[in-house]
Amino acid sequence: MKIGELSQRTDTPVRMLRYYEEQGLIHSERLPNGYRSYEDYVVDRVRQVRGLLEVGLPTRIIKQILPCLDSSRAIYLPYVTPDMIATLEHERDRMAEKIECLTKNHRAINDYLDAVSHEIRAS
Amino acid sequence: MKIGELSQRTDTPVRMLRYYEEQGLIHSERLPNGYRSYEDYVVDRVRQVRGLLEVGLPTRIIKQILPCLDSSRAIYLPYVTPDMIATLEHERDRMAEKIECLTKNHRAINDYLDAVSHEIRAS
DNA sequence: TCAATGTGTGACATTGGTGTGAGGGTCAAG
DNA sequence: CTTGACCCTCACACCAATGTCACACATTGA
Numbered sequence: 001m002k003i004g005e006l007s008q009r010t011d012t013p014v015r016m017l018r019y020y021e022e023q024g025l026i027h028s029e030r031l032p033n034g035y036r037s038y039e040d041y042v043v044d045r046v047r048q049v050r051g052l053l054e055v056g057l058p059t060r061i062i063k064q065i066l067p068c069l070d071s072s073r074a075i076y077l078p079y080v081t082p083d084m085i086a087t088l089e090h091e092r093d094r095m096a097e098k099i100e101c102l103t104k105n106h107r108a109i110n111d112y113l114d115a116v117s118h119e120i121r122a123s
Numbered sequence: 124m125k126i127g128e129l130s131q132r133t134d135t136p137v138r139m140l141r142y143y144e145e146q147g148l149i150h151s152e153r154l155p156n157g158y159r160s161y162e163d164y165v166v167d168r169v170r171q172v173r174g175l176l177e178v179g180l181p182t183r184i185i186k187q188i189l190p191c192l193d194s195s196r197a198i199y200l201p202y203v204t205p206d207m208i209a210t211l212e213h214e215r216d217r218m219a220e221k222i223e224c225l226t227k228n229h230r231a232i233n234d235y236l237d238a239v240s241h242e243i244r245a246s
Numbered sequence: 247t248c249a250a251t252g253t254g255t256g257a258c259a260t261t262g263g264t265g266t267g268a269g270g271g272t273c274a275a276g
Numbered sequence: 277c278t279t280g281a282c283c284c285t286c287a288c289a290c291c292a293a294t295g296t297c298a299c300a301c302a303t304t305g306a
Contacts, residue, residue, distance in 0.1 A: 048228075051220075051221075051224035051228075052224070052228065054179050054220075054221060054224070055178055055179055055221050055224060055225055056177050056178055056179045065228075065232065068231070068232065068235040069228060069231045069232070069235070075235075075238055075239055075242055080239050080242075080243075085236070085239065088232050088235065088236055089236065091232065092229055092232040092233060092236070095225050095228060095229040095232070096229060097174075097177075098174075098177060098178050098221075098225055099222055099225045099226060099229065101174035101175070101177070101178060102178055102218050102221055102222045102225070103222060105171075105174075105175065105188075105192060105218060106215060106218040106219060106222065108191070108192045109188065109191065109192070109211050109214065109215040109218070110215060112191040112192070112211065113208070113211055113212065113215070116203055116208065119203075120203075
C-alpha cells in the first residue's frame with residue numbers, strides 16, 4: 001500500500017510516517033516512481049509505535065525494543081548483548097511502574113465519576 | 124518545607140517544581156522572606172504529577188483531573204460541569220488504552236527475556 | 247488535456263517539558 | 277563580616293514530536 005492508505009488505516013499523519021521511517025521504526029520499499037510502498041504488517045507496527053509513543057517512550061528506545069517484540073519471534077543471538085538485556089529489563093520495569101500509576105489513576109477517575117453520578121441522582 | 128527539601132524528597136529538579144506551580148499543579152505559601160513553603164501533602168502530589176507526566180499526560184490535562192483525584196474527596200458540585208465529566212471520561216478511556224498497550228508490551232519484553240535466558244542456558 | 251489529488255523532498259515553526267546561567271537577596275556557621 | 281548554601285526571578289537554549297508550507301513530479305478521472 002502507499003503512504004496515504006497507511007495513513008488512513010493507522011490514523012497517522014503522513015508526515016509522521018515519514019518521520020518514523022527516518023527514525024528507523026518502520027520500513028518501506030519504493031515503487032518505480034519513487035513512492036513508498038508498505039507491506040501489510042506495517043499497519044500493526046505503526047499502531048504499536050504510536051501506542052508506545054503515547055505512553056512516553058522516545059523513538060530511540062522504541063527502536064531498540066521493537067525487534068524483540070516482533071511476533072515472528074526468532075531470537076537473533078547476535079543482537080543479545082548484555083547492554084541490550086539491561087535496556088530491556090530497565091524498560092520493562094519502567095513499564096510496570098507506569099502500569100501501576102495508570103491503574104491507580106484510572107481507578108480514581110472511575111470512582112470519582114461513580115460518586116458524581118450518584119450525587120447527581122440524589123439531587 | 125522549602126523547595127530544596129521538596130526537590131530531594133520527590134527527586135525532582137527545583138526548576139520543575141517552580142514550573143509545576145506556574146502551571147497550577149501544586150501550590151505554595153510564601154515565607155516572609157519570599158521563599159516558597161510547602162505543606163507535606165505536596166510531596167505526594169508532586170509524585171503523582173510526575174507519574175502522570177511520564178505516562179504522557181500534558182500539564183493542561185493533569186491540572187483538570189487532579190482535583191478529582193484528591194484523597195480528601197469531597198465532590199464540589201459546582202466543578203462538575205458536563206464538560207468536565209466528558210474530559211474525565213475521555214481521559215479515563217485513554218488511560219485504559221494505555222494500560223492495555225503497556226501490559227501487552229510489558230509481557231512481550233518479559234517473554235523475550237525469558238526466552239533469551241533459556242537460550243543462553245542451552246548454549 | 248486539464249484539474250484534482252497524491253506523493254516526494256526540504257526547510258522552517260511550534261509546543262511542552264526541561265536544562266542552564268545570570269544577577270541578586272537570605273541566612274546560618276565560622 | 278565573610279563565605280557558602282539556599283532561594284528568588286527572568287531569560288535564553290534545547291530536544292523530540294509534530295505541524296505547515298513551498299515546490300516539483302505522478303496519477304487519475306472528467
